[in-house]
Amino acid sequence: MLDFKNVWKSYKNxxxxxxxxxxxxxxxxxxxxxxxxxxxxxxxxKLMYREIAPTKGDILIDGVNLAKLKQxxxxxxxxxxxxxxxxxxxxxxxxxxxxxxxxxxxxxxxxKVIKKRVMEVLDLVKLKHKARSLPSELSGGEQQxxxxxxxxxxxxxxxxxxxxxxxxxxxxxxxxxxIFDRINDNGTTVVMATHNKDIVNNMKRRVIAIEGGMIxxxxxxxxxGYEA
Amino acid sequence: MMSRKVITDMKLxxxxxxxxxxxxxxxxxxxxxxASISAVAVALVLVGLFLxxxxxxxxxxxxxxxxxxxxxxxxRTATEAQQAQLKQSLKSIDHVQSITxxxxxxxxxxxxxxxxxxxxxxxxxSVKNENPLPDAFILKTAKPEQTITVANQxxxxxxxxxxxxxxxxxxxxxxxxxxxxxxxxxxxIGLLFTSIFLIANTxxxxxxxxxxxxxxxxxxxxxNAFVRWxxxxxxxxxxxxxxxxxxxxxxVGYKAVYEKxxxxxxxxxxxxxxxxxxxxxxxxxxxxxxIGAGIGVWGSVTSIRKFLRV
Numbered sequence: 001m002l003d004f005k006n007v008w009k010s011y012k013n014x015x016x017x018x019x020x021x022x023x024x025x026x027x028x029x030x031x032x033x034x035x036x037x038x039x040x041x042x043x044x045x046k047l048m049y050r051e052i053a054p055t056k057g058d059i060l061i062d063g064v065n066l067a068k069l070k071q072x073x074x075x076x077x078x079x080x081x082x083x084x085x086x087x088x089x090x091x092x093x094x095x096x097x098x099x100x101x102x103x104x105x106x107x108x109x110x111x112k113v114i115k116k117r118v119m120e121v122l123d124l125v126k127l128k129h130k131a132r133s134l135p136s137e138l139s140g141g142e143q144q145x146x147x148x149x150x151x152x153x154x155x156x157x158x159x160x161x162x163x164x165x166x167x168x169x170x171x172x173x174x175x176x177x178x179i180f181d182r183i184n185d186n187g188t189t190v191v192m193a194t195h196n197k198d199i200v201n202n203m204k205r206r207v208i209a210i211e212g213g214m215i216x217x218x219x220x221x222x223x224x225g226y227e228a
Numbered sequence: 229m230m231s232r233k234v235i236t237d238m239k240l241x242x243x244x245x246x247x248x249x250x251x252x253x254x255x256x257x258x259x260x261x262x263a264s265i266s267a268v269a270v271a272l273v274l275v276g277l278f279l280x281x282x283x284x285x286x287x288x289x290x291x292x293x294x295x296x297x298x299x300x301x302x303x304r305t306a307t308e309a310q311q312a313q314l315k316q317s318l319k320s321i322d323h324v325q326s327i328t329x330x331x332x333x334x335x336x337x338x339x340x341x342x343x344x345x346x347x348x349x350x351x352x353x354s355v356k357n358e359n360p361l362p363d364a365f366i367l368k369t370a371k372p373e374q375t376i377t378v379a380n381q382x383x384x385x386x387x388x389x390x391x392x393x394x395x396x397x398x399x400x401x402x403x404x405x406x407x408x409x410x411x412x413x414x415x416x417i418g419l420l421f422t423s424i425f426l427i428a429n430t431x432x433x434x435x436x437x438x439x440x441x442x443x444x445x446x447x448x449x450x451x452n453a454f455v456r457w458x459x460x461x462x463x464x465x466x467x468x469x470x471x472x473x474x475x476x477x478x479x480v481g482y483k484a485v486y487e488k489x490x491x492x493x494x495x496x497x498x499x500x501x502x503x504x505x506x507x508x509x510x511x512x513x514x515x516x517x518x519i520g521a522g523i524g525v526w527g528s529v530t531s532i533r534k535f536l537r538v
Contacts, residue, residue, distance in 0.1 A: 075449045076449065077449070083447050106449075107449050107450060151448075
């Protein structure tokens with residue numbers, strides 16, 4: 001469902017961030033992207049949700065070629081992808097409920113559907129009871145759970161996470177991983193860039209290591225492989 | 229049927245959302261909003277003033293243009309046969325459209341009527357006894373600018389005492405109209421750009437305050453149009469609200485001026501006829517509201533473009 005075919009990305013300042021990546025990820029897979037800082041992980045992630053377009057090569061998600069996607073077709077693609085960041089990216093003045101509902105409102109979903117769906121995903125991340133709280137009243141882990149709820153509320157076929165546990169303590173990180181596990185169990189593909197050695201080593205999922213913009217290791221049930 | 233209804237509901241709901249968002253943002257940046265609305269208002273008051281003056285000047289100039297004629301005064305010594313001969317020569321000149329004969333008696337009567345005070349013509353009794361005017365032919369040309377060439381040709385003919393074609397006054401009028409129009413246009417364009425700039429800045433502020441919101445909107449798949457709408461409405465609102473005061477002012481002002489010119493009997497014989505108030509009110513109001521909306525939208529569109537590339 002997700003294919004990289006000889007993908008290259010160089011930035012205007014001459015930095016070669018991705019140098020010829022070939023990759024295939026099946027539907028329903030759980031993939032960790034690991035590698036040292038500056039290895040090109042973030043560029044790789046950004047290519048997947050089409051924040052940036054590749055300089056060369058093709059990226060296919062569900063048969064749609066991101067390299068050839070016109071700017072006005074990007075919104076349609078994004079509705080099939082959930083994106084999660086280290087810094088949660090919540091709107092501080094909106095409640096938990098409103099933050100999640102916002103994602104559905106801006107794609108003009110029907111109010112009845114929004115209400116039902118928001119409660120569903122808040123239940124999934126176990127935050128139903130905090131629906132009326134503001135983000136500032138939540139812990140970091142809870143805020144990240146809100147952002148996960150927001151990313152999956154329109155049933156994306158793939159969830160892309162860039163260091164989702166980067167700001168969280170180990171215990172909280174584990175609770176977040178459980179949620180990703182549950183999302184994955186429902187058939188959603190999960191691609192996660194992470195520095196969390198502990199989690200990668202214990203979960204025993206597919207691990208792709210990137211260094212210098214290239215895939216240097218790709219193993220099923222792999223290890224983190226770097227000193228944390 | 230069902231699906232169409234759902235779509236319409238959705239559009240209305242979305243529009244409502246955009247409207248609420250834009251009002252909220254205008255309120256949040258109250259002073260900048262106020263400044264932009266004021267800038268639009270000031271610019272449009274001047275635009276309205278300029279428009280009403282220009283439209284009337286154009287109308288008057290047009291009327292004068294169509295009344296431009298060449299007056300050929302005939303030598304007093306000319307016999308009737310010579311007069312007839314002159315008429316034939318005048319007919320053969322290019323561009324001459326019509327020739328009317330005006331006897332000296334008729335000429336005097338017209339002059340007294342246009343200068344006089346209605347019934348009281350006592351001031352002219354002395355000239356009545358000794359009419360100083362010669363007989364004349366009045367020529368009309370197809371185009372007003374042809375009067376000059378025609379007049380020059382007429383001068384060379386025999387038995388012509390004098391040729392008069394309003395030399396100087398017409399040219400002066402056209403020149404005045406042209407200069408005031410150019411100065412006005414430059415001034416107004418400057419003012420309009422100032423208001424566009426202020427609107428753009430106001431909206432930029434509201435955009436900066438909402439960058440994260442836009443970023444999230446784009447990440448979850450909102451279309452550019454959806455993101456753009458509230459800002460578009462903000463610009464539109466600033467422009468339209470800014471045009472209300474100028475519309476009221478220019479209408480009230482024009483009404484007063486118009487009534488002074490047209491209503492009062494003493495001025496009624498003036499050859500100046502202003503564009504009637506109701507017609508002008510409609511034109512001005514429509515123009516001002518369209519210009520207001522235009523600069524508002526322009527300001528918002530220029531400011532939001534680069535923020536959409538998330």
